[in-house]
Amino acid sequence: MNLEFTPEENAFRDEVRAFIEENYPTDLPKRGLADDMSREQFLKWHKILGKKGWSTPAWPEEYGGTGWTPTQRYIWQEENARVNAVMPLPFGVGMVGPVIYTFGNEEQKAKHLPGIRSGEIWWCQGYSEPGAGSDLASLKTTAVRDGDDYILNGQKTWTTLAQHADWGFFLCRTDPTAERPQQGISFILVDMKTPGIEVRPIKLIDGGYEVNEVWLTDVRVPAENLIGEENKGWTYAKFLLAHERSGIAGVARSKRALENLREIADAEMMDGAPLSEDFDFARKLSQLEIDLAALEITELRTLAGEQAGKGPGPESSILKVKGTEIQQRLTELTVEAVGTYGLPDFRSFEDNLANDNAPGPDYATHAAPHYFNFRKASIYGGSNEIQRNIITKMVLGL
Amino acid sequence: MHFDFTEEQTMIRDTLARLVREEYTFETRHKVIESDSGWRPEFWAQLAELGILSAPFSEEDGGFGGGPVETLVIMEELGKGLVVEPFIPSVVCAGGILKHGGSQVQKDEHLAAIIDGSRVFAFAHAEPRGRYDMAFLETRAKADGDGYVLNGHKAVVIGAPWASHLIVTARTSGEVVDHDGVSVFIVSKDAEGISTRDYATVDGRRASEVYFENVKVGGDALVGEEGGSLGLVMQVADEAIAALCAEACGAMQVANAMTIDYTKQRKQFGVPIAKFQVLQHRMADMFMEYEQSVSMSYLITLKLGEPAAERAKYASMAKARIGQAGRFIGQNAVQTFGGIGVTDEVAISHYFKRLTMIDSEFGDAGHHLKRHVALSRKAA
Numbered sequence: 001m002n003l004e005f006t007p008e009e010n011a012f013r014d015e016v017r018a019f020i021e022e023n024y025p026t027d028l029p030k031r032g033l034a035d036d037m038s039r040e041q042f043l044k045w046h047k048i049l050g051k052k053g054w055s056t057p058a059w060p061e062e063y064g065g066t067g068w069t070p071t072q073r074y075i076w077q078e079e080n081a082r083v084n085a086v087m088p089l090p091f092g093v094g095m096v097g098p099v100i101y102t103f104g105n106e107e108q109k110a111k112h113l114p115g116i117r118s119g120e121i122w123w124c125q126g127y128s129e130p131g132a133g134s135d136l137a138s139l140k141t142t143a144v145r146d147g148d149d150y151i152l153n154g155q156k157t158w159t160t161l162a163q164h165a166d167w168g169f170f171l172c173r174t175d176p177t178a179e180r181p182q183q184g185i186s187f188i189l190v191d192m193k194t195p196g197i198e199v200r201p202i203k204l205i206d207g208g209y210e211v212n213e214v215w216l217t218d219v220r221v222p223a224e225n226l227i228g229e230e231n232k233g234w235t236y237a238k239f240l241l242a243h244e245r246s247g248i249a250g251v252a253r254s255k256r257a258l259e260n261l262r263e264i265a266d267a268e269m270m271d272g273a274p275l276s277e278d279f280d281f282a283r284k285l286s287q288l289e290i291d292l293a294a295l296e297i298t299e300l301r302t303l304a305g306e307q308a309g310k311g312p313g314p315e316s317s318i319l320k321v322k323g324t325e326i327q328q329r330l331t332e333l334t335v336e337a338v339g340t341y342g343l344p345d346f347r348s349f350e351d352n353l354a355n356d357n358a359p360g361p362d363y364a365t366h367a368a369p370h371y372f373n374f375r376k377a378s379i380y381g382g383s384n385e386i387q388r389n390i391i392t393k394m395v396l397g398l
Numbered sequence: 399m400h401f402d403f404t405e406e407q408t409m410i411r412d413t414l415a416r417l418v419r420e421e422y423t424f425e426t427r428h429k430v431i432e433s434d435s436g437w438r439p440e441f442w443a444q445l446a447e448l449g450i451l452s453a454p455f456s457e458e459d460g461g462f463g464g465g466p467v468e469t470l471v472i473m474e475e476l477g478k479g480l481v482v483e484p485f486i487p488s489v490v491c492a493g494g495i496l497k498h499g500g501s502q503v504q505k506d507e508h509l510a511a512i513i514d515g516s517r518v519f520a521f522a523h524a525e526p527r528g529r530y531d532m533a534f535l536e537t538r539a540k541a542d543g544d545g546y547v548l549n550g551h552k553a554v555v556i557g558a559p560w561a562s563h564l565i566v567t568a569r570t571s572g573e574v575v576d577h578d579g580v581s582v583f584i585v586s587k588d589a590e591g592i593s594t595r596d597y598a599t600v601d602g603r604r605a606s607e608v609y610f611e612n613v614k615v616g617g618d619a620l621v622g623e624e625g626g627s628l629g630l631v632m633q634v635a636d637e638a639i640a641a642l643c644a645e646a647c648g649a650m651q652v653a654n655a656m657t658i659d660y661t662k663q664r665k666q667f668g669v670p671i672a673k674f675q676v677l678q679h680r681m682a683d684m685f686m687e688y689e690q691s692v693s694m695s696y697l698i699t700l701k702l703g704e705p706a707a708e709r710a711k712y713a714s715m716a717k718a719r720i721g722q723a724g725r726f727i728g729q730n731a732v733q734t735f736g737g738i739g740v741t742d743e744v745a746i747s748h749y750f751k752r753l754t755m756i757d758s759e760f761g762d763a764g765h766h767l768k769r770h771v772a773l774s775r776k777a778a
Contacts, residue, residue, distance in 0.1 A: 391682040
């Protein structure tokens, strides 16, 4: 048992750090809400990494993975968090990509994987529906076979950044008569330019447009876009959700956010002294740092298990629950730290996306919107209550 | 970076697990803690025989060649069985003081006896008004010829009724809370002038108030440098914290397993209460608290070799987090058991008591959060 990195791992860290320093586009926003950024900004680092062959590290090498060990991937995440990098979005790289190379046929792999790696093709996720949230298997969007096509009808919602999407992966009901709702679902890839698709933005609590409704009216999709077998989509969907969870702890990013918060607490004054010297506030910072350290070691234990050939099991639900709780507490404490200057709505400033016009300190501008926005974290990716159900069933055996 | 145990460590775990399973059933433990002496010297002898008492010492010091990870393995298993025998006072604390600060002569005499079990030590560090401050010392040692004369009162000395010897912290100079002037002495418990008031602790162990009245010790009783031993004491306290954290993890694991098991047996409203989501989610939370505790226990164990300030910071992080988790798991286990959980007859109430009291040894969660705040400031 030890926490040391090997000389090879340290050399790897030096290598990726040097690459990031040399190649990371410094003109990208350091932080911000989703609609702060254009499609091109979102994809800029992804495309650079695609050229380098580093955009899909966790994939098997035959599909363009880097062959890095879990520890190396952890180092990679840490080094990117150091510069607050705008990372490749998860929908292609972390979600549909693994489904395609695991369950797709050769044509599907050849057609879709290169665009995911390069960052040319933007994917979105058609899972949730207005009536199917935590009970995802109750989804109602239908796909009816018609010759060589499926005809899709229904409504998806909470579709993140679908406004930029080229393709989407959709869960649709192909057998409404199946005994259990899970049994009649198929996993279908859809070109978002297909007639009959309408993307309607949803204005979120922070005033931003990050998620959408996707309406499907007689959308004709070639049957060759079906992944795996018809009516087996639930298996692929669950596989994908397990994949989604393993990266969700966000330890490296939260460490960086905690450093930022400590800087804010040094700058803010309270009763004539820095807020960071107020014991009540300092204690909250310490508690966060402690909880984050526990999460980090738990993640490292999971990684070490993966390295030894044990896949991320249902224990990764811990990473989701604790990781998102910490992310939310960070945003909450930041609102507390900035005090009154949490109030001005940055969207109402002239040239509203620039920090230069903020009436208060720059770091205060996004504090409240972030806090409001991040309530999503304990809801998405399988709500934290669903994660507890998973732990109950899969770990505790109840 | 890995979290695997070596073959030797796994062997220690298996050996000790078997011994605890066979020799330390809940019923046996109940009889032992209700007995006059409150412990079993023969169990201690078995630990010595199996090499458990020597595991954390180097071969040079007469040990098995292990270190903090061996202590972690041992403490997890002792925690699972709520073992009352004084591994932390005698092996971790006294053994640690001698290992890090003792002269060769002192090691030859005392360390060997700790390892073979013939001498049992207790660690007399706390004082009635000192709370968790290791530098708060009203006990004084005054130079007297070649030796010293000790006067003072040591509080809640765990395992002292079973001990033949004490490691005593005393002030050789300075004011009550000064960092300079802290000295460490080896004192035979039958030395003239020592009196004790022995009692049981609420978690099934024994402890004493120890009074020193003009207790004369020789110059060879001093461990390390006169007046310069606070660092040594703090190091050993952090090692004791790591051991307590591992013990807590062992106890939490069993408390969680017992709770899950109970909810499968216990029926209300015609179904096992394990079917109720409100209890399922509580047990999922208990599981997560346990896993986070294991992580913190590993973290402090692997950081014990860091420079003092770093080590202390990690010790505080682990002790604070595990104090909170122990409280959460203990309280929720008892709540889930219902009325039977607040009786003496079920094991869960005893796990709850031990988990609670672990928080009150070597600094509770509040104390360590405060120390973490202070250490974070120094670093900045």
